[in-house]
Amino acid sequence: xLFVIVLLASFLRLIHIDKxxxxxxxxxxxxxxxxxxxxxxGHDISGTWNPLSVxxxxxxxxxNQAELPYVIHLLFSGPFPFSLFLIKIPFVIQSIGIVxxxxxxxxxxxxxxxxxxxxxxxAINPWLVVIGRTAYESTPATFFYLLSLYTLLLFKSxxxxxxxxxxxxxxxxxxGTKLIFLPFTLIAIxxxxxxxxxxxxxxxxxxxxxxxxxxCIFILLLSSSSGWSRISEIMLPNSLIVSSxxxxxxxxxIQTPILPIxxxxxxxxxxxxTEKLFRIFSPSYLFIEGDQLFLPVKMGFFYMAxxxxxxxxxxxxxxxxxxxxxxxxxxILLGAFPHIFxxxxxxxxxxxxxxxxxxxxxxxxxxxxxxxxxxxxxxxIVMIIIVFIYSLxxxxxxxxxxFQYPLESAGDFPIRVLSHYISxxxxxxxxxxxxxxxSNDILxxxxxxxxxMTGQSIPEIRQILLQNKQIEFQNIxxxxxxxxxxxxxxxxxIIYDVNCGMNITLPHIQIVRLADAGGVxxxxxxxxxxxxxxxxYPTGIKISDFNVEKQSVERFCTTYFK
Numbered sequence: 077x078l079f080v081i082v083l084l085a086s087f088l089r090l091i092h093i094d095k096x097x098x099x100x101x102x103x104x105x106x107x108x109x110x111x112x113x114x115x116x117x118g119h120d121i122s123g124t125w126n127p128l129s130v131x132x133x134x135x136x137x138x139x140n141q142a143e144l145p146y147v148i149h150l151l152f153s154g155p156f157p158f159s160l161f162l163i164k165i166p167f168v169i170q171s172i173g174i175v176x177x178x179x180x181x182x183x184x185x186x187x188x189x190x191x192x193x194x195x196x197x198x199a200i201n202p203w204l205v206v207i208g209r210t211a212y213e214s215t216p217a218t219f220f221y222l223l224s225l226y227t228l229l230l231f232k233s234x235x236x237x238x239x240x241x242x243x244x245x246x247x248x249x250x251x252g253t254k255l256i257f258l259p260f261t262l263i264a265i266x267x268x269x270x271x272x273x274x275x276x277x278x279x280x281x282x283x284x285x286x287x288x289x290x291x292c293i294f295i296l297l298l299s300s301s302s303g304w305s306r307i308s309e310i311m312l313p314n315s316l317i318v319s320s321x322x323x324x325x326x327x328x329x330i331q332t333p334i335l336p337i338x339x340x341x342x343x344x345x346x347x348x349x350t351e352k353l354f355r356i357f358s359p360s361y362l363f364i365e366g367d368q369l370f371l372p373v374k375m376g377f378f379y380m381a382x383x384x385x386x387x388x389x390x391x392x393x394x395x396x397x398x399x400x401x402x403x404x405x406x407x408i409l410l411g412a413f414p415h416i417f418x419x420x421x422x423x424x425x426x427x428x429x430x431x432x433x434x435x436x437x438x439x440x441x442x443x444x445x446x447x448x449x450x451x452x453x454x455x456x457i458v459m460i461i462i463v464f465i466y467s468l469x470x471x472x473x474x475x476x477x478x479f480q481y482p483l484e485s486a487g488d489f490p491i492r493v494l495s496h497y498i499s500x501x502x503x504x505x506x507x508x509x510x511x512x513x514x515s516n517d518i519l520x521x522x523x524x525x526x527x528x529m530t531g532q533s534i535p536e537i538r539q540i541l542l543q544n545k546q547i548e549f550q551n552i553x554x555x556x557x558x559x560x561x562x563x564x565x566x567x568x569x570i571i572y573d574v575n576c577g578m579n580i581t582l583p584h585i586q587i588v589r590l591a592d593a594g595g596v597x598x599x600x601x602x603x604x605x606x607x608x609x610x611x612x613y614p615t616g617i618k619i620s621d622f623n624v625e626k627q628s629v630e631r632f633c634t635t636y637f638k
Contacts, residue, residue, distance in 0.1 A: 081176075081198075090168060092619055093209060098489045098492065099485065099491065103141065103212065105524055106520075109529065110136055111150040122538065122542065130144070144213075145211075148216065152165065158529070168208060170208075171219075174222060177222040178198045178433055186400075186441055189447075190445075191440070194436055201377075207370070220245040223246075236276055247290070252426065253414055261284055263407060263410065266403060268280070270400070309420075310419075318345050322344050353416060367423035382435075388445070388446050393438070408438075411429070482622055483617070490596040493587050494596075497605075500629065500632075507551055507567070510553065511573060512555075512576065513556075513557055515554035569599070573596070580598070583600075586638050588637065590636075605629075605632075608630055
């Protein structure tokens with residue numbers, strides 16, 4: 077069964093990984109570009125940062141991201157050409173590791189059958205599959221936090237102190253979960269204490285003390301650096317977002333002496349936190365809607381069948397072992413804290429990354445004890461029903477993710493098409509002029525997709541970004557939308573980002589959004605794709621078409637242009 081779990085988890089996370097998701101986002105790109113520059117030159121693009129800086133919580137200028145992913149990418153994106161496969165593969169491996177750790181943790185706490193059930197649910201869970209196929213830093217954070225819990229449950233005597241290694245790696249993995257580092261460590265130690273007995277009390281105290289000292293060092297180092305701005309994202313009663321809400325409510329209310337008592341920063345703070353808490357644990361959010369960060373298509377983080385087993389698992393655990401029920405509930409609530417206490421008011425599921433695995437653990441308990449509570453006569457029937465219900469949900473998820481999501485994905489994919497188009501036309505056009513509102517972002521994505529970061533180009537890129545002027549790279553000019561165009565030279569390729577809002581009534585082709593064929597980039601003086609018959613709406617798209625760089629020119633043009 078363990079082999080089946082690994083096989084299932086690996087298949088879902090590796091199939092078409094070089095095509096879906098079909099593009100990289102800004103956060104994923106920052107790590108890869110910095111890693112490539114560091115591998116080639118020893119420093120980031122600005123020339124001021126090196127890998128040793130991560131141990132002191134120093135980030136490349138303007139890139140206040142988590143520390144460990146820079147090192148992870150350095151091993152993959154650094155020595156090899158950029159590719160969607162390589163940028164994601166270390167995170168895919170860790171996502172498979174999360175499934176194995178959930179199996180091991182559940183087995184250790186609740187027995188092997190529960191471990192198998194939790195492992196199978198984790199292998200096909202929509203959240204773990206989707207986020208595990210990206211290069212977001214929440215995956216290594218979840219992996220190392222779960223690894224620290226597993227080793228705490230497994231190790232005895234002074235070996236327990238080795239748990240400090242995965243704990244510190246978890247801390248370095250994701251800024252969002254730094255907030256819960258000490259509370260997680262405390263609850264994990266309590267879980268091990270209850271499981272392994274009272275023999276190692278002093279060692280557990282030593283471990284927690286070491287973690288506390290480490291956090292104090294982090295705060296001292298960060299208070300003297302630009303990274304402190306990320307700490308300011310924590311929402312407190314005196315935060316501007318709370319004060320603004322108080323002011324707005326008071327101004328829109330009839331003035332009364334009791335108003336300041338009922339509407340103040342503490343009552344509004346509690347209200348905001350309560351609203352977030354109810355939203356996070358809302359069945360519609362967890363099982364039906366999801367959010368845009370997770371998938372742009374309406375899809376829950378869990379299957380509908382999971383609702384039943386969350387309830388049954390909670391009921392069983394509360395009845396049989398209240399201590400473990402309380403500890404598991406604390407883990408789940410703690411996993412919600414990074415979003416509850418963040419200034420982000422809308423949905424942002426990446427902040428909840430550590431909550432989902434413990435809910436899966438609860439589902440595994442629910443499935444196991446539902447089956448075990450039946451007579452031998454009914455067990456096979458109920459198991460078949462459970463497999464059938466999950467198969468329906470799993471089938472819907474596969475259709476949503478592999479066949480709808482690529483077409484509905486965010487606006488980064490047209491930039492991949494644009495980058496390949498420019499690469500193909502460089503021999504045809506002596507000059508390319510691109511009018512856009514996001515020059516830096518498109519430049520970095522062009523460097524990634526065209527594999528144009530080399531020892532020769534990086535110094536040029538560094539100068540461009542440091543000067544903060546109009547970008548001129550190779551034969552491409554990135555021009556502000558504010559610059560008006562008096563004429564379009566025949567030999568120059570002119571590309572307009574539709575966000576510029578310009579209206580030029582000359583013949584042109586367009587790079588389109590696949591979801592609705594709306595134009596994203598207008599291209600004038602094209603000599604590459606105009607010779608083909610372009611469809612008014614993209615039709616006949618296959619998954620293989622998302623391997624853009626390996627398409628024939630005709631297939632490329634007729635698929636993504638109109």
